[in-house]
Amino acid sequence: MLTTEAVPAAPEKALRVDAERRRQALLCAAASVFLTDGLDAPLEDVARAAGVGIGTLYRRFPTRDALVEAVFEAKMADYANRAEAAVIQAVEDPWAAFAGYVHDIIGMQVADPAFGAVLLRPMQGSELFSGAHARALRATRRLISRARKAGAVRQDLRETDLYLLVAATAALVAEPGPIRADAAARRMAQLFLDAVRGSSV
Template sequence: MANDSRTLRADAERNRQSILCAAAAVFAAHGTDVTLETIAREAGVGVGTIYRRFASVEELIGVVFEEKMSLYADRTELAAEQALTEPWAAFRDYVLYILEQQALDLAFSDVIASPNRGTEHFRVQMNRALAASILLVDRAVAAGALRSDFDHSDLYLLTTANAGLIRGTRRSASDAWRRFGEYMLQAFRFRTDGEVLTPPSRVLTRVQQKARTGG
């Protein structure tokens, strides 16, 4: 009986890992707008097997992206720290890192645009990354590495535009994101004689407020 129990647990864990691997592949190729049925087919299991472990696609997204969001938060904090001594290099490399992650994984664009989804651990990591990215921008602007009218919300505009670019060109020009990124980095660094519109008004989240005040 004990051996039977161990075998059942081992089978269950194998199924779970198959589901997570399949979900990661589906999300990377198609984004998060997929069904559990699609993931079940990729994993080679019945959809009921997935439902016994994950109640929804949202729950599965949270679990699949926990580790990736932890690495993303670590990378963002590293960039914010580097900005103390190398503000432009820190910002440039961070931007290219984000754009590349979007190109490698379509779901990455979806999850960074919706920081309140997924598991509690996922949300903690997203908030950590957000706070660090605000600090990075503040330090780069203060050091004169970025144009003085650059706003943190411009990163959201950048990633949103890049997400659309990637979806539209991934089959015909899969590295178009890199050229786009270089163009935008030049725009972020150098201010011309022209004026740009002020960022749209928005309510700061508690994380943003704490990041700016040091609270």
């Protein structure tokens, strides 16, 4: 009796490892391309930097937003975590908590200008990003409320003022002029803090 042997399939584990390797290559390439060329950089450049075809990129990340979310997932979570940590710190020292949070935001933007662009252009309809933004917004409101009640900041300070600071920092980092971007951003943050400092500090 004749039997036909099936050709052994590639081990499932090896396929998963290979797929994850390509995914990580795409994420690393995207982070680098976004850092130098911004969030609107051609995705073909990302695929080329990762050493894969554009079809491979789209199979793993069907849209630009999906790729952006995957690249910045950890930073978005860190951003929200920092805001929540500042709220806890504000119970004991509201001014230090607020000032530290401002410097945290500025530092994250200087380290990765593309992340600053993400903060200014949240993805619509994304459970991941909308959840992180909602956490950060709630925490920021509580932080400012505590700082206002303690007299640590001006009574008319709002969370939208921090958005204006993020926008100004993004522009400054993009075109720092004769001053280094990190030094210019730190200086602007200090001027902002001096402007919103309350009477009790």
